[in-house]
Amino acid sequence: MTAPAQHAPAQGLDRSDLILLGGTAAAIVAAALTHFVGGGDILAFLASAVAVTLLAAVVGRSVEQLGDRFGPSATGVLQSALGNLPELFIALFALKAGLVAVVQAALIGSILANLMLVLGLSFVVGGLRHGTQHINSARAQHIGVMLFVSVAAMVMPSVAAFIHSPAEPHENTLSVIASVILIALFALSLPASLRRDEGSHESDVSAHHEPPRWPLAMAIGLLAGSGLAAAFVSDWFVTALEPAMKTLGISEAFAGLVIVAIAGNAIENVVGIQLAAKGQSEYAFAVVINSPLQIALVLAPLLVILSNLLGFATLTLVFSPLLVAAVLLAVILSVLITFDGHSNWLEGAALIGLYGVVAATFWWG
Numbered sequence: 001m002t003a004p005a006q007h008a009p010a011q012g013l014d015r016s017d018l019i020l021l022g023g024t025a026a027a028i029v030a031a032a033l034t035h036f037v038g039g040g041d042i043l044a045f046l047a048s049a050v051a052v053t054l055l056a057a058v059v060g061r062s063v064e065q066l067g068d069r070f071g072p073s074a075t076g077v078l079q080s081a082l083g084n085l086p087e088l089f090i091a092l093f094a095l096k097a098g099l100v101a102v103v104q105a106a107l108i109g110s111i112l113a114n115l116m117l118v119l120g121l122s123f124v125v126g127g128l129r130h131g132t133q134h135i136n137s138a139r140a141q142h143i144g145v146m147l148f149v150s151v152a153a154m155v156m157p158s159v160a161a162f163i164h165s166p167a168e169p170h171e172n173t174l175s176v177i178a179s180v181i182l183i184a185l186f187a188l189s190l191p192a193s194l195r196r197d198e199g200s201h202e203s204d205v206s207a208h209h210e211p212p213r214w215p216l217a218m219a220i221g222l223l224a225g226s227g228l229a230a231a232f233v234s235d236w237f238v239t240a241l242e243p244a245m246k247t248l249g250i251s252e253a254f255a256g257l258v259i260v261a262i263a264g265n266a267i268e269n270v271v272g273i274q275l276a277a278k279g280q281s282e283y284a285f286a287v288v289i290n291s292p293l294q295i296a297l298v299l300a301p302l303l304v305i306l307s308n309l310l311g312f313a314t315l316t317l318v319f320s321p322l323l324v325a326a327v328l329l330a331v332i333l334s335v336l337i338t339f340d341g342h343s344n345w346l347e348g349a350a351l352i353g354l355y356g357v358v359a360a361t362f363w364w365g
Helices: 015-036 041-069 072-083 085-096 100-130 137-162 168-194 200-208 216-248 252-264 266-277 281-309 321-338 345-361
Strands: none
Touching (some): 015 041, 041 085, 041 216, 085 281, 137 281, 137 321, 266 281
16 A cells, blocks of 8 residues: 655645636626626627636636645546536526527537547647657547447437437437436446556656645635636626627527537646646546546536426437537547557647538538
């Protein structure tokens, strides 16, 4: 049994923390003013979008500062789970407003953004600075298989609708059944995700993981405070979303697929790229790839169940054919690229290019 890691005493906030927290507070005030006082549809939308993004970053920083108190594996899972909090709130308020198409596009868009845009940027940044990126191939294969199975289960109600099977009239029931199974699968996978392995991945993560600077009470307090603030700001964001879409001429599909998805996944967008830039390719891969996996296993199923329980507009797992084709293509390509445990900047550039084409496809709806 290994002795627990020794850490330097917590030192409190540094300059980057103060800049992030100050910027977040200013963004929340600006979002509140444009929401309650006014300032135009576009300004209200931009202010709330910036506030949501910065709050997501604060959540990520708070989880990061919990550090090895929970172990690197547990911290990674916690970071991915809590990183989806802003997106969960946005989706719930959007369902309350009847924006089902936006939520469905946002769920698929979050998976696409992580698997193509963020993973691609990580490969480009890491590849240009450090050459070929190396990932534990066994771990990449395991996560790839889990991701493919989870997304396949998530889109099966869509397939049933496309082929007009006898299950088609029961899409809500089938979606609930699939959601319960996906959440159960997540629960079964947790022990393996939280286990402190002695392998190379855990050693690599521990070697690069910085000791926490914040006292435990500060990290938990800021985590709770930013999560609570995210609930309010997400409501303002959704309230501003519809008028902004009409003013800018943006379709619901594009708004959900690109704007909401990127704003709600700020943690993975920033953290994964930063880790790749530092040469921590395996840790970057774990952070980026865990997010779409948890969206398929937890976020989408949870929203289906909550939409039924809370009486909001009913969300089902019957997505449009174009959304299903895009997400399956993204999963297959990301698995193929990472299956051998190697990646380079050109593969990353190809993923980014494909994301641009997919996003442009949904501009008109």
